[in-house]
Amino acid sequence: MENIKNIEETIRTYTSAWNETEREAIMKIISQCWAPDATYTDPLTDTITGQEAITELIISSYDQMGPRTFKVLAAPQTHHQSGRFRWLAVRPEGYPAEGMDYFEFDDQNRITRIVGFF
Numbered sequence: 001m002e003n004i005k006n007i008e009e010t011i012r013t014y015t016s017a018w019n020e021t022e023r024e025a026i027m028k029i030i031s032q033c034w035a036p037d038a039t040y041t042d043p044l045t046d047t048i049t050g051q052e053a054i055t056e057l058i059i060s061s062y063d064q065m066g067p068r069t070f071k072v073l074a075a076p077q078t079h080h081q082s083g084r085f086r087w088l089a090v091r092p093e094g095y096p097a098e099g100m101d102y103f104e105f106d107d108q109n110r111i112t113r114i115v116g117f118f
Contacts, residue, residue, distance in 0.1 A: 003109070004076075007076055007078050007083065007105065008075055010033045010105065010109045010111060011085050011103070012072060013033040014033045014111055014114075016029055016070075017033075017055075017058055018058055018070040018089075023055060027051065027052075030055055031051055033109075033110060034051050034110060034111050035106055035108075035110040035111060038054070038112045038113060039113050039114070040054050040113075040114045040115075040116070041114075042116030042117070043116070043117070044064070065097070066091060067091065068090060068091045068097075069090050070087055070088070070089050071087065071090070072087055073085075073098075074086055081104060081107075082103065082104045084100055084103065085100070085101055085103070086098070087099055097118055099116060099117055099118030101116045102115045102116075
């Protein structure tokens, strides 16, 4: 059985990367919670792979969303090294965006896959 507190910390760490604007800060956070060959996809993004790719996606997301603050809405639900969590992106102007991410993680509690829904 997974240690839910460690998974919660992984998800909080990952989500905090989306609140950063500097490439180095994002990469530092991502390297703590993202497996080197992890993948990400969402309705607007083809599957990308790796820490550099997710860092670049976060940086480029400011072009689509502008400034915002991401937060996790509830503790992730997990089983069998997979889970889901709900998030909210609050923007200074415009409506907030809410979504849910499905994720998988390895035995070191690093994210190996995220599929985003919003």
